[in-house]
Amino acid sequence: MFAVRIHGRGGQGVVTAAELLSLAAFTEGLEAQAFPSFGSERMGAPVVAFCRIDTEPIRLREPITEPDALVIQDPTLLHHVEVFGGLREDGCVLINSTRSIEQLGLSELTERHRPQRLASVPASELARTRLGRPIPNAALLGALAAQTGIVSLAALTSAINDRFTGATAQGNAAAATDGFLHIEEPAHA
Amino acid sequence: MRRQLEGSQAVAQTVARCRPQVVSAYPITPQTHIVEGISRLVRSGKLTGCEFVNVESEFAACSVAIGASAAGARTYTATASQGLLYMAEALFNASGLGLPIVMTVANRALGAPINIWNDHSDAMALRDCGWIQLYAADNQEAVDLHVQAYRIAEELSLPVMVCMDGFVLTHAFEPLEVPTQEQVDAFLPVFEPRQLLDPDEPMTIGAMVGPEAFTEVRYLAHAKHIHALDTITQTAEDFRERFGRASGGLLESHHTAEAETVVVALGSVLGTVVEVVDELREQGVSIGALAVKSYRPFPAQELSLALRAAKRVVVLERALAVGAGGIVSADVRNALWQHPIDVHTVIAGLGGRAITRKSLRTLLDSAAGGTLGELEFLDLRREIVERQLQPIEAGERPGPHAESILRELGAVRAEPV
Amino acid sequence: MSKQDGRFYQTGTFAVGGRLLQEDQRAVQSDPGRSNAITMGHRACQGCGEALGARYALDAALRATDGRLIAANATGCLEVFSTPFPESSWQLPWIHSLFANAPAVASGVAAALRAKGRENIRVVGQGGDGGTVDIGLACLSGMFERGDDVLYICYDNQGYMNTGVQRSAATPPAARTATTEPLGFHPGNSFGQGKSAPLIAMAHEIPYVATATVADLRDLEAKVTRAMGFHGPRYLHVLVPCPLGWGSATAETILIARLAKESGLFPVFEAVDGRITSVACIRRQVPVSEYLRRQKRFAHLFDGEGRPDVVERLQALAERNIERFALTAPAEAGEEHTDVDIGLLDPLAVSERGPA
Numbered sequence: 015m016f017a018v019r020i021h022g023r024g025g026q027g028v029v030t031a032a033e034l035l036s037l038a039a040f041t042e043g044l045e046a047q048a049f050p051s052f053g054s055e056r057m058g059a060p061v062v063a064f065c066r067i068d069t070e071p072i073r074l075r076e077p078i079t080e081p082d083a084l085v086i087q088d089p090t091l092l093h094h095v096e097v098f099g100g101l102r103e104d105g106c107v108l109i110n111s112t113r114s115i116e117q118l119g120l121s122e123l124t125e126r127h128r129p130q131r132l133a134s135v136p137a138s139e140l141a142r143t144r145l146g147r148p149i150p151n152a153a154l155l156g157a158l159a160a161q162t163g164i165v166s167l168a169a170l171t172s173a174i175n176d177r178f179t180g181a182t183a184q185g186n187a188a189a190a191t192d193g194f195l196h197i198e199e200p201a202h203a
Numbered sequence: 204m205r206r207q208l209e210g211s212q213a214v215a216q217t218v219a220r221c222r223p224q225v226v227s228a229y230p231i232t233p234q235t236h237i238v239e240g241i242s243r244l245v246r247s248g249k250l251t252g253c254e255f256v257n258v259e260s261e262f263a264a265c266s267v268a269i270g271a272s273a274a275g276a277r278t279y280t281a282t283a284s285q286g287l288l289y290m291a292e293a294l295f296n297a298s299g300l301g302l303p304i305v306m307t308v309a310n311r312a313l314g315a316p317i318n319i320w321n322d323h324s325d326a327m328a329l330r331d332c333g334w335i336q337l338y339a340a341d342n343q344e345a346v347d348l349h350v351q352a353y354r355i356a357e358e359l360s361l362p363v364m365v366c367m368d369g370f371v372l373t374h375a376f377e378p379l380e381v382p383t384q385e386q387v388d389a390f391l392p393v394f395e396p397r398q399l400l401d402p403d404e405p406m407t408i409g410a411m412v413g414p415e416a417f418t419e420v421r422y423l424a425h426a427k428h429i430h431a432l433d434t435i436t437q438t439a440e441d442f443r444e445r446f447g448r449a450s451g452g453l454l455e456s457h458h459t460a461e462a463e464t465v466v467v468a469l470g471s472v473l474g475t476v477v478e479v480v481d482e483l484r485e486q487g488v489s490i491g492a493l494a495v496k497s498y499r500p501f502p503a504q505e506l507s508l509a510l511r512a513a514k515r516v517v518v519l520e521r522a523l524a525v526g527a528g529g530i531v532s533a534d535v536r537n538a539l540w541q542h543p544i545d546v547h548t549v550i551a552g553l554g555g556r557a558i559t560r561k562s563l564r565t566l567l568d569s570a571a572g573g574t575l576g577e578l579e580f581l582d583l584r585r586e587i588v589e590r591q592l593q594p595i596e597a598g599e600r601p602g603p604h605a606e607s608i609l610r611e612l613g614a615v616r617a618e619p620v
Numbered sequence: 621m622s623k624q625d626g627r628f629y630q631t632g633t634f635a636v637g638g639r640l641l642q643e644d645q646r647a648v649q650s651d652p653g654r655s656n657a658i659t660m661g662h663r664a665c666q667g668c669g670e671a672l673g674a675r676y677a678l679d680a681a682l683r684a685t686d687g688r689l690i691a692a693n694a695t696g697c698l699e700v701f702s703t704p705f706p707e708s709s710w711q712l713p714w715i716h717s718l719f720a721n722a723p724a725v726a727s728g729v730a731a732a733l734r735a736k737g738r739e740n741i742r743v744v745g746q747g748g749d750g751g752t753v754d755i756g757l758a759c760l761s762g763m764f765e766r767g768d769d770v771l772y773i774c775y776d777n778q779g780y781m782n783t784g785v786q787r788s789a790a791t792p793p794a795a796r797t798a799t800t801e802p803l804g805f806h807p808g809n810s811f812g813q814g815k816s817a818p819l820i821a822m823a824h825e826i827p828y829v830a831t832a833t834v835a836d837l838r839d840l841e842a843k844v845t846r847a848m849g850f851h852g853p854r855y856l857h858v859l860v861p862c863p864l865g866w867g868s869a870t871a872e873t874i875l876i877a878r879l880a881k882e883s884g885l886f887p888v889f890e891a892v893d894g895r896i897t898s899v900a901c902i903r904r905q906v907p908v909s910e911y912l913r914r915q916k917r918f919a920h921l922f923d924g925e926g927r928p929d930v931v932e933r934l935q936a937l938a939e940r941n942i943e944r945f946a947l948t949a950p951a952e953a954g955e956e957h958t959d960v961d962i963g964l965l966d967p968l969a970v971s972e973r974g975p976a
Contacts, residue, residue, distance in 0.1 A: 259762030266721035270728025409716035
């Protein structure tokens with residue numbers, strides 16, 4: 015079982031991110047379950063979404079309290095919400111920011127976690143370039159694919175094309191690839 | 204073919220394949236995605252021969268369904284929470300008139316305090332409105348139950364509520380098998396109403412019945428529900444044969460026969476319960492789980508048979524009868540009246556509080572250890588309730604608790620600054 | 621049977637059942653072998669205006685649809701007296717569900733008929749004033765707003781008569797009911813704007829709205845027939861005196877309905893697409909007291925010294941109706957005239973007039 019928790023704000027595609035990840039995993043022949051931390055439909059409110067991926071059918075329905083990977087779509091949440099709660103020692107963290115983990119004041123994390131498992135990705139900027147809108151979810155999922163290998167970039171692209179059409183699909187797929195390369199080949203990013 | 208789908212969308216697609224002729228819709232969280240999905244299918248021409256009626260309230264949603272069903276249309280609507288209560292009067296009417304309406308209830312808490320999250324307070328409040336109530340343990344079962352619901356409803360001329368946990372199921376994305384049109388058509392015969400509003404054969408529906416026969420009418424309603432136990436079982440068996448998977452029925456046992464402690468539960472918590480039960484069994488604990496799939500009619504005999512070897516039963520309830528305690532456990536106790544079995548009521552997961560493996564483990568440890576009380580509240584935040592109860596015990600007149608707690612937690616400012 | 625042009629005033633009613641006409645001109649009601657929507661033997665009170673109004677309205681609707689008609693009925697007198705266990709007076713397919721939901725049930729029936737391709741069958745919803753203007757108003761408004769193909773008929777007897785004469789939103793000012801006792805400085809029901817369901821219906825700009833009384837059954841039949849010529853939501857509001865609740869003589873139901881109209885207290889009109897297209901003019905205006913005196917629910921206005929002040933206010937209401945709906949004929953008395961602007965639905969007209 016691989017458990018991902020995604021933090022962000024309403025309107026950033028947090029729930030969609032969890033769904034896309036589950037769809038990508040499903041495309042890979044895995045069992046996957048995505049669900050939001052449910053609330054009213056409001057823009058800007060903190061939102062959490064979850065995704066479980068496994069080789070066996072998933073029966074659990076509790077929220078993910080001990081994630082294997084954390085995706086933080088909005089760095090302003092770092093100071094308001096307990097985003098790191100329950101993160102496993104070998105867990106991965108991805109933060110949407112143009113600043114480094116150290117610059118974000120998270121050096122404490124680098125002491126507990128292996129540095130390659132902590133990364134920041136300028137996902138909003140990548141999305142702005144590719145999509146014209148700062149919706150960071152696809153770029154972050156691309157980065158997550160590179161960082162964890164839980165799904166392939168191809169599966170993720172397929173999920174994006176399944177969910178979106180036209181320019182939105184193309185833009186999101188390109189942003190996902192950018193995010194993937196940002197981790198996979200940091201020198202070129 | 205399995206697809207990765209949201210529970211609500213899978214239900215919408217399945218309902219569409221049952222070929223409803225009239226769908227009445229009114230939005231309420233967390234049900235709304237379902238009727239939105241059906242609306243898309245109607246507008247896009249994928250669901251033909253269907254009138255999609257946007258109504259002004261849940262009361263009207265059920266009333267439109269009543270009229271449509273009486274005029275011989277296969278009818279569908281969906282609701283949750285306050286919406287279910289708002290149609291309460293029409294629910295009793297629909298069952299009394301014997302109209303085979305199928306409705307999804309995306310289970311949600313009832314206010315005040317207003318709460319949009321999952322529990323079973325809504326469906327439990329209307330448990331005795333004469334509808335058949337089926338509870339889905341997961342989204343695949345929610346999908347399958349809708350197909351079965353139409354067959355049961357139309358065979359018996361009784362409305363059926365398919366209860367699926369709001370958000371937990373309605374908003375979860377999972378690999379799901381939506382029955383194909385061919386499969387549904389083969390399983391579900393064309394609707395032939397037992398009574399019909401038709402100028403060719405005028406009939407009066409809904410006339411008054413006085414003391415001369417009202418008791419008999421109610422007796423027959425009960426007899427029909429008892430008969431429905433067989434219909435539900437047969438429908439589930441036939442479904443398993445045709446679709447190759449088990450869904451619905453009255454009860455589902457998970458190592459119940461040989462277990463000393465059995466957890467009885469309804470709905471989506473079953474998955475987590477079974478995970479914990481399996482963990483505990485591996486540690487040598489004699490424990491099992493029993494899912495109640497059909498709550499109305501209540502399969503009392505079947506339940507007592509399934510639990511006859513148990514020493515204690517823990518009924519995990521997502522609703523509370525304020526002033527009395529457990530709701531399902533009252534039925535369970537009734538069913539077990541001839542057996543010396545301890546029945547414990549555990550109120551859990553109210554208003555969206557997650558029921559976690561960790562809490563269940565602690566709970567079941569204490570159940571197996573014989574220290575569980577008759578009525579317990581899982582993960583109750585004692586510090587909050589005690590702070591509220593202390594002044595009352597000291598003689599203070601109690602006020603509204605919700606506001607008092609919010610004030611204490613700082614969510615609502617008590618004094619102007 | 622087509623509407624007769626002639627009017628007969630001799631017998632004290634506008635409708636004489638055709639007894640004074642040549643045989644070939646008689647109304648179908650005068651045929652002794654005729655079968656009605658509601659058969660005789662129902663349990664309505666003597667002189668019940670609702671039983672009469674419902675029979676004429678539904679008979680007309682049945683004729684207009686060649687018998688292809690389904691009725692959805694709200695809880696109330698009409699439902700109770702027509703379906704006493706174990707009998708039914710209804711000769712057409714008829715459903716009773718609840719007090720508040722008859723318009724929605726009718727919508728559901730209409731939706732089912734559309735889905736099944738049986739649009740040749742038409743739908744009537746009906747109820748009393750309580751079930752229509754009070755508890756059922758949301759369902760009625762929803763049915764109007766969606767444009768459902770339903771004729772809804774409200775039989776207005778101005779109160780909750782089935783439960784023992786309590787006040788409804790259609791109870792007129794000063795009327796005594798079990799919940800508006802004739803005591804104190806403002807006896808009976810209070811004065812206010814009331815709730816005019818026909819005007820509310822017109823505000824939905826539905827194809828057809830009309831009012832009628834059981835004093836002019838030919839007019840009622842004509843309006844039902846006309847209503848069935850439209851598709852979409854239609855509303856008919858019929859004044860049906862209730863001898864029990866109004867404290868009137870059972871033989872005077874028709875007379876009292878006529879006085880309601882002739883005094884100006886109950887305007888009789890038709891509206892198409894939200895505009896009034898014709899008004900039944902007052903033939904010979906009577907003072908409201910002539911209408912009020914015949915009803916015990918207004919007796920406290922005339923006992924002892926009486927309450928001339930209250931009667932005067934009621935007269936003012938009648939005068940307001942007469943002016944607002946132009947109920948006095950410009951030309952010949954007793955004739956209808958058309959295109960009345962009551963200044964309700966033309967925002968331009970309102971803004972040009974400016975604040976009063």
